[in-house]
Amino acid sequence: MQTKPFNTVAPAGELLVLFFGYTNCPDLCPTTLADIRAALARIGDDSKKVSVAFVTVDPERDTAERMTSYLASFVDRFHVLRTTDVNQLELAKEAFLAASAIRKNADGSVEVSHSATTYIIDEAGLVIDEIPFGVGADGFENDLRIFLKMIQ
Amino acid sequence: MKKIKTVAVIAIFAIAITACSDNESESTTDGSDASTESVVESTITVEGSWARNSPMDATVGAAYMNITSNVDDTLVGASVDESVAMMTEVHETTTQADGSMGMQEIMSLDLKAGAKTELKPGGYHIMLMKLAKPLVLGENISVTLTFGSGATQVVEVPVLDEAP
Numbered sequence: 001m002q003t004k005p006f007n008t009v010a011p012a013g014e015l016l017v018l019f020f021g022y023t024n025c026p027d028l029c030p031t032t033l034a035d036i037r038a039a040l041a042r043i044g045d046d047s048k049k050v051s052v053a054f055v056t057v058d059p060e061r062d063t064a065e066r067m068t069s070y071l072a073s074f075v076d077r078f079h080v081l082r083t084t085d086v087n088q089l090e091l092a093k094e095a096f097l098a099a100s101a102i103r104k105n106a107d108g109s110v111e112v113s114h115s116a117t118t119y120i121i122d123e124a125g126l127v128i129d130e131i132p133f134g135v136g137a138d139g140f141e142n143d144l145r146i147f148l149k150m151i152q
Numbered sequence: 153m154k155k156i157k158t159v160a161v162i163a164i165f166a167i168a169i170t171a172c173s174d175n176e177s178e179s180t181t182d183g184s185d186a187s188t189e190s191v192v193e194s195t196i197t198v199e200g201s202w203a204r205n206s207p208m209d210a211t212v213g214a215a216y217m218n219i220t221s222n223v224d225d226t227l228v229g230a231s232v233d234e235s236v237a238m239m240t241e242v243h244e245t246t247t248q249a250d251g252s253m254g255m256q257e258i259m260s261l262d263l264k265a266g267a268k269t270e271l272k273p274g275g276y277h278i279m280l281m282k283l284a285k286p287l288v289l290g291e292n293i294s295v296t297l298t299f300g301s302g303a304t305q306v307v308e309v310p311v312l313d314e315a316p
Binding site for chain 1 (some may be wrong): 204207208209210211212213214243245248250251252253254255256273276277279280313314
């Protein structure tokens with residue numbers, strides 16, 4: 001596994017689908033990733049022009065290995081992005097107007113909240129689409145097809 | 153056709169009245185209160201249930217379902233056997249002012265009489281915490297629901313990778 005700085009830019013002729021989340025997420029993250037998986041399956045061959053970037057908002061509990069295993073359950077082409085530098089994570093969130101917060105309770109439980117919007121980024125590094133949570137595989141398929149056609 | 157139907161209805165009605173009278177007289181004879189309260193039996197229907205299969209060796213999971221009660225009631229808890237998960241809570245996913253989404257445990261979920269209350273992705277869900285082992289596609293887990301009325305119901309929830 002290579003570890004290196006990552007620019008949130010899609011390779012030429014491709015789309016980068018970026019999402020903020022954490023692997024202990026029971027509802028929002030698995031749902032979004034499963035929807036993306038289903039959408040890519042429906043798109044077929046063109047899905048080779050799509051890669052997913054998952055940025056963890058919980059770097060303390062989400063190790064690179066854990067994130068890699070998690071993403072691999074959903075998609076083939078992905079990047080797991082993790083930084084323990086609080087400032088760097090804040091900058092990343094700000095760039096996408098995303099937000100997240102972690103609250104540790106007295107009983108040891110951890111509550112995490114995060115923006116559940118998915119961002120589609122092009123080869124220029126521009127966010128060309130923001131997909132709100134809950135659109136389902138249909139919503140992802142719809143938008144991905146439109147933008148894949150647009151970049152041809 | 154119509155005529156026969158009408159006759160049949162009246163006949164049944166007549167029998168019912170007779171039966172009621174008998175009961176009433178029974179209670180009167182016993183000296184107990186003749187006015188009996190009519191109690192509507194609570195029926196809770198759960199359908200469309202599913203739990204998402206775990207990505208890798210996840211430690212948390214979520215189960216979803218639609219619950220309809222014929223009388224006003226509340227969902228106050230859920231539980232699974234220890235062989236599935238150590239802790240189970242009913243949660244609600246909410247959106248904060250800054251646009252981020254999180255979830256919180258809710259102690260009581262209203263079930264309005266006759267209305268379908270949906271537990272679905274992005275909304276209410278049953279959170280399974282400290283999973284004993286990952287939820288595997290194809291298996292079934294038993295979830296016991298507890299209601300404010302005191303009723304409980306065991307639901308066999310299939311593990312799927314998308315809503316049924």
